[in-house]
Amino acid sequence: FATGLRRQHTSPPGEPAKEAVAAEGELNFKDPTVAFASMTTPQLFRSWVVFQTCAIGPIVRHCDSLYAMGVKILGGRLTHGVLRYTLFNHFCAGETAEGIRPRMDHLHSFGVGGILDYAAEAKDDELPKAQQPVDEEETVGAPLSARRYEYSGEGVCDANSEIFLDAVRAVKDTTPDGFAAIKLSGLCDPKLLERMSTCLLELTRLYARLSKDADAPTDTRTPYYCTDLSFKLDWETYSAGTRRLFKVEDEAALRANFDRIDSDKDGVITFLEWSESARLSEVNSLCRSCVDQGPLYRAALDDKELELYFNLVRRVQRVMDLARELGVRVMVDAEWVDIQPAIDHLVIFLQREYNRGDRPVVFHTYQTYLRGMHDSVLRDLERSRREGWRFGAKVVRGAYMVSEREKAKARGVDAPICDSYEATEANYHATIESILRHNVDGRSSSEQVCGKTTEGEILIASHNQDTIEMATQLMRDLGKDKGRVYFGQLLGMADHLTFTLAKHGYKAYKYVPYGPIDEVVPYLIRRTQENSAILGSPGVQMERRMVGEELLRRLRPF
Numbered sequence: 001f002a003t004g005l006r007r008q009h010t011s012p013p014g015e016p017a018k019e020a021v022a023a024e025g026e027l028n029f030k031d032p033t034v035a036f037a038s039m040t041t042p043q044l045f046r047s048w049v050v051f052q053t054c055a056i057g058p059i060v061r062h063c064d065s066l067y068a069m070g071v072k073i074l075g076g077r078l079t080h081g082v083l084r085y086t087l088f089n090h091f092c093a094g095e096t097a098e099g100i101r102p103r104m105d106h107l108h109s110f111g112v113g114g115i116l117d118y119a120a121e122a123k124d125d126e127l128p129k130a131q132q133p134v135d136e137e138e139t140v141g142a143p144l145s146a147r148r149y150e151y152s153g154e155g156v157c158d159a160n161s162e163i164f165l166d167a168v169r170a171v172k173d174t175t176p177d178g179f180a181a182i183k184l185s186g187l188c189d190p191k192l193l194e195r196m197s198t199c200l201l202e203l204t205r206l207y208a209r210l211s212k213d214a215d216a217p218t219d220t221r222t223p224y225y226c227t228d229l230s231f232k233l234d235w236e237t238y239s240a241g242t243r244r245l246f247k248v249e250d251e252a253a254l255r256a257n258f259d260r261i262d263s264d265k266d267g268v269i270t271f272l273e274w275s276e277s278a279r280l281s282e283v284n285s286l287c288r289s290c291v292d293q294g295p296l297y298r299a300a301l302d303d304k305e306l307e308l309y310f311n312l313v314r315r316v317q318r319v320m321d322l323a324r325e326l327g328v329r330v331m332v333d334a335e336w337v338d339i340q341p342a343i344d345h346l347v348i349f350l351q352r353e354y355n356r357g358d359r360p361v362v363f364h365t366y367q368t369y370l371r372g373m374h375d376s377v378l379r380d381l382e383r384s385r386r387e388g389w390r391f392g393a394k395v396v397r398g399a400y401m402v403s404e405r406e407k408a409k410a411r412g413v414d415a416p417i418c419d420s421y422e423a424t425e426a427n428y429h430a431t432i433e434s435i436l437r438h439n440v441d442g443r444s445s446s447e448q449v450c451g452k453t454t455e456g457e458i459l460i461a462s463h464n465q466d467t468i469e470m471a472t473q474l475m476r477d478l479g480k481d482k483g484r485v486y487f488g489q490l491l492g493m494a495d496h497l498t499f500t501l502a503k504h505g506y507k508a509y510k511y512v513p514y515g516p517i518d519e520v521v522p523y524l525i526r527r528t529q530e531n532s533a534i535l536g537s538p539g540v541q542m543e544r545r546m547v548g549e550e551l552l553r554r555l556r557p558f
Helices: 041-054 057-061 063-074 076-091 101-109 154-174 190-209 235-245 251-261 271-277 280-287 295-299 303-326 340-354 373-387 401-411 421-437 440-444 465-478 495-503 517-530 538-555
Strands: 112-118 179-182 329-332 362-367 392-396 457-461 485-490 507-514
Touching: 041 057, 041 076, 041 538, 057 063, 063 076, 063 517, 076 517, 101 112, 101 154, 101 507, 112 154, 112 495, 154 179, 154 303, 179 303, 190 235, 190 271, 190 280, 190 295, 190 303, 190 340, 235 251, 251 271, 271 373, 280 295, 280 303, 303 329, 303 340, 329 340, 340 362, 340 373, 362 373, 373 421, 392 421, 421 457, 421 465, 457 465, 465 485, 465 495, 485 495, 495 507, 495 538, 507 517
Parallel strands: 112 179, 112 507, 179 329, 329 362, 362 392, 392 457, 457 485, 485 507
Antiparallel strands: none
């Protein structure tokens, strides 16, 4: 791929080359000679063809049917041969870890790193032997792109974990300063994550119910991330609420439990302390003392579900153990709202365990099109400070907007999604600013204490030029270290952002899918349809125009 291309510089991703770094100030994202310097003229022409094709609505809407028709009439070999030199080579880096190396080396030569995503899934005949679950005391501490995996059994989940392990190794071998992206729904039955999320939701509602009068109704319409959790429980409130909802036979045990949860010994329980102390496996014993068999009682995981839960923990720990050993960072993708609380729960546990070194290993993904997400981020920032681990996050707008609104309407509850693009934008920018400002005053401390004085790290995943300019300006205002703020765009899109950022010394990354073409093309088709609105956005229109202008400039005789 890189043969014959002029190399602009050879610095590691995000590190400035002497001839490439301009003076600090506004970035010029409209210079096509920078945006497309990494492409040969034939590659630029391919890019133009892909963008023009993706601008045709009927083709985008029916590309899955067109693909199926092509495979049926022309055969898979010919259809994939055509797609390999168009859609696949534009949006993907290759089929194997070894095969993507030239593309990654080429990106690296322009100061751009990679976020590797193995876009194929394990098949039923690739099943390694399952292992026994581990004990929760040794694993879980406390509860706290848009591909979906189909559950076909625990064996397939074990096979998917091997795929994620290979992705971690591929990052080490091809883009050492990069990231691996994983989805927890590939490591277990998504229904288990939904059950876990329901249990966590009811534990959160329990915290609120303890503070209310006996006759106060339980709020079931408010979305999870919008629940007011700012209040505190003193001993009298906690004792009265517990007695109202549970059978209390031992006064001393009740007081001891309050003191255990009140970790800072200030006489009140905050939600952070409540969430840090609870365990999913303890809900069963808690529910045995319920006065009524209500939602929490029904939400408790049974023994079989707990076994599957331990299997999930074991799989994800194997991935993180290898990542820590190889010095690779892992981004855990956000997913749909019904399973997101369980993902939050597991990622916080993983960050407690793996983010206590010099740099965070585990990065959580926050979808800011969800109402209340900024408050959730603020809680997690405070949690990292209290508990002494390094905060790492990927911040995105979101990927399930239409489906989330439809589900909420069908259920007769408030939609979890922001009401407008402007509200999402405000939520997104507020979240980015809070993370950039986190512990910014602590860097002058003579002794850096992990989590308590150390700054957070963030990857801003955005194709929006206004967002990029806002973030870079705030970085300059705060004097932020460019080595702890990352910017990510999809491979094959927003090159005017990625390569301009890299040229000016920022940590720029491409989100890089790879895998066998016959398995990746259906994934790319789904992403194309899901991102149809983005393909028609002003930013993509501008990029398409820039590609055309640069192509004409190169083809002119003078």
